[in-house]
Amino acid sequence: MSDATSSRIEGLHKMTPDARLEAVARQAGLDNEMVANLKDAAKGHIELADRLVENAVSAMAIPVGIATNMIVDGRDVLVPMATEESSVIAAVCNAAKRCRPTGGFVTSASGPVMAAQIQLLSASDPENVRLKVFERMEEIREICDGTDPLLVKFGGGFRDLEVRVVETAEGPMTIVHILVDTRDAMGANAVNSMAEALAPKLAEWTGARTLLRILSNLADRRVARARAVWPLDEIGGPQVRDDMLSAYRFADADPYRAATHNKGIMNGVSAVVLATGNDTRAIEAGAHAYAARDGHYRSMSRWEMDADGNLVGSLEMPMAVGLIGGATKIHPTAQANLKVLGVETADRLARIIVAVGLAQNFGALRALATTGIQKGHMALHAQNVALMVGAVGEEIDAVANELKARGVVRQDLAEDILTKLRAGT
Ligand SMILES: CC(C)(COP(=O)([O-])OP(=O)([O-])OC[C@H]1O[C@@H](n2cnc3c(N)ncnc32)[C@H](O)[C@@H]1OP(=O)([O-])[O-])[C@@H](O)C(=O)NCCC(=O)NCCSC(=O)C[C@@](C)(O)CC(=O)[O-]
Ligand SMILES: NC(=O)C1=CN([C@@H]2O[C@H](COP(=O)(O)OP(=O)(O)OC[C@H]3O[C@@H](n4cnc5c(N)ncnc54)[C@H](OP(=O)(O)O)[C@@H]3O)[C@@H](O)[C@H]2O)C=CC1
Incomplete structure (x- = not known):
């Protein structure tokens, strides 16, 4: 791969968004108009974008x-x-x-209850490990609630425990679910922090090795x-x-x-x-x-x-x-x-x-x-097709209306209509 197309841009993450955009533009061969469009798209938002994600160069407006x-x-x-x-x-x-x-x-x-999973490995007695975990319910509650006192103050916190033995390609694993009321938060950070705080204790109590500690997106307690x-x-x-x-x-x-x-x-x-x-x-x-x-x-x-x-x-x-x-x-x-x-x-x-x-x-x-989906959807999509073929200003409605009148919303037809419109024929 030549330098001009390399994906390695050293230190990109340490640059300002403007400098990053210049570096990317050089690497990707963007012309001035494209760079200006990317800058315009993020006008007034680039600082926020830079805080929300890494290596921010622009923002993308969704209607x-x-x-x-x-x-x-x-x-x-x-x-x-x-x-x-x-x-x-x-x-x-x-x-x-x-x-x-x-x-x-x-x-x-159902109420805002999320589950985080903690994976326990290397136990020859997964069922025994399962019961050992249940015996620590109150200590588990204390560790989880102690991790997020603010959540507890708002009425949330640890609610229950589930422990399953899951058969996998490498044998049975004991999977612990901590069920947490996350109130007005989605709760990923809250439950992940709790799972990470709890894992070493689970290892100590059960003798098993803990591996993953992460929330489950199958939020079937929060429907x-x-x-x-x-x-x-x-x-x-x-x-x-x-x-x-x-x-x-x-x-x-x-x-x-x-x-x-x-x-x-x-x-x-x-x-x-x-x-x-x-x-x-x-x-x-x-x-x-x-x-x-x-x-x-x-x-x-x-x-x-x-x-x-x-x-x-x-x-x-x-x-x-x-x-x-x-x-x-x-x-x-x-x-x-x-x-x-x-x-x-x-x-x-x-x-x-x-x-x-x-x-x-x-x-x-x-x-x-x-009627089928095309009648309603394509009638509204006609304007997008007009834009796609380069219609501007009043041309957009003119091309879209003609497409709708013909009952066919197709790019080649839109191009043809636009060409004729511009030629005045
Ligand atoms: C497009 C409609 C609504 C026309 O439906 P219509 O019955 O021809 O509409 P209408 O002109 O008689 O107007 C009735 C009402 O619809 C609304 N309405 C009507 N037009 C507008 C508009 N421009 N902007 C805002 N609201 C609109 C509006 O509330 C209006 O009442 P009013 O306010 O006039 O008293 C209908 O055909 C429809 O619902 N189509 C389905 C569209 C759809 O599902 N699109 C999703 C994209 S396709 C897809 O991704 C998913 C899919 C379809 O594959 C899923 C699947 O397969 O199950
Ligand atoms: N698999 C996934 O879905 C994952 C998703 N994420 C991301 O996690 C983010 C969401 O995490 P989330 O935990 O919701 O966000 P935050 O951690 O930002 O906010 C939740 C925290 O806000 C505090 N808080 C203040 N007021 C309240 C209230 N009324 N109710 C509840 N909590 C309150 C709590 O305590 P305190 O201030 O002490 O924290 C709580 O833990 C999303 O951006 C998501 O994309 C992250 C990892 C994995």
Whole structure:
């Protein structure tokens, strides 16, 4: 590899963001316009970016749109969603509007309990080790709570212990779970610190060797649930309802379809998670693992018909989001978005997010079971395609409208329309 394309830039992490950008631009052969774009994109944010991540050179703006029409537990709520995908926010607005006559979304939540795992190795008697750990319950409580007195002051802290013997390719391992109420924090740092503080003691008490000490993203002790009823006349009648139910049953039975169906749910979930500065990867990992908890990857949502023939949807999923840690507290956009949501607890945020996931799923299922996804999605995507082919200003709407009128949203067609528009033909 020649120097010009080497990925080794010595001391990049010690430079200022401007100097870093120059170094990267030299190495990657960026022109002045590209460098200016990267600088512009981070204007006013580069200091924060530099604190949040390593080797920061720029920032990437993701659009934030507002989902309207949501009623969650009897209260109207405006929901900021950070997503780059067109039609996602429109689908939530549409689905939420169609269940307003029945009161919107009703939610519940299990409470904010997270688990950290401590892996115990080299024991010939893993079952014996398991019981030895249980015998230390009170000492374990003291160590965990002593690690985070502030969390205890806010009403959180150690709650329970689980010890499993897991069969692995190298034999049985004893896996300790500490269950911790993390209140308004997502809790990764809190439980990881507790697990690290506890591990040497577990080794001393059991004679086993401790290895990993880390939270589990399968947050099945921290689930939130949402349900809603869509009246028949808001859906489009019994045939649409039945087709939506068939679409759901397909997803529940077939992992190829379930992955797409669940991706649709995560369109909504991840957008609110990101808008509030929470960890999208943590939520996505937990959601998919939970969907496969029966040993078979299924639909995250459930769809049924009630006694009056209306469509009833429900969604239960892990929702480890916080208001305190991560980027939430320090990112001004996340703070403003939380203000729009009007949430004061992580519990309320979790419930709203699951309601949005359910709304999103309704929107996609209804579109798929009726006109197909392309009509709504591609109509809104037409503007992106216009931008992609270089349309500017008024050209963007002109190209997008022509694509919609022809009922075909394709880049080659957009190029053709733009060329003709510019030639005045
Ligand atoms: C696109 C719609 C909503 C049109 O749906 P529609 O029924 O034609 O909309 P409408 O023009 O009759 O308007 C009804 C309401 O929808 C909302 N609405 C309507 N348009 C807008 C807009 N521009 N911006 C904001 N809100 C909008 C708005 O609330 C409006 O009421 P109003 O406020 O006018 O009284 C519908 O076709 C839809 O929900 N489509 C599904 C879109 C979708 O799921 N997109 C995700 C991307 S595809 C994907 O990634 C996942 C997927 C689909 O593969 C998952 C799966 O397979 O399960
Ligand atoms: N696998 C994963 O998902 C992992 C995720 N992460 C990252 O961890 C971050 C989240 O960690 P998290 O522990 O939530 O954040 P923080 O450690 O930043 O914040 C939590 C801490 O804030 C203090 N606190 C103040 N007020 C409250 C309150 N009302 N409720 C609860 N705690 C309060 C507590 O005590 P005190 O001040 O004493 O700490 C608590 O431990 C995210 O950025 C995530 O990306 C990290 C590792 C792994």
